[in-house]
Amino acid sequence: MLSDSVLSFTSIHDRVKRCETSHILDQSWISDDIAEANGLDIAGDGFAGELWRATHQGFTLARWVAEAKFGPRFVRCKTPISNVRFTTFFCGEQEVRIIDPDLVEFLESEGCRVERHGPSR
Secondary structure, eight states, X not given: OOSSHHHHHHHHTTTOOOGGGGGGTTTOOHHHHHHHHTTOOOSSSSHHHHHHHHHTOOEESOHHHHHHHHTTOEEEEEOOGGGEEEEOGGGTXXXXXXXXXXXXXXXXXXXXXXXXXXXXX
8 A cells, every 4th residue: 555655645545534635535445445455354353353443543633623523522642653654634633543553542531431452562
């Protein structure tokens, strides 16, 4: 997916669905197609599926985005800057994806309870 800049950009934003991004073939799920074509079982309950779902989570860098998207229920966390990839600043939402979900440290929750599943460091 990172072999060329257009494919990389499209695959990173393939789950985005906003009026600001419709011109970039958003909601194409092209990264799923590429993963499955290369034999990765992303729909299963095994390691590949869990890793796929974890790495496709989005995190915002701005509290107002969390409050607007999730209302009174969201968490605040931190991770090393080296664990952050791919932003959607051009959409005005200041979102990032992370590489290793185990490097995310939950600091506080608003209106919800945090439960960690799987390995923790």
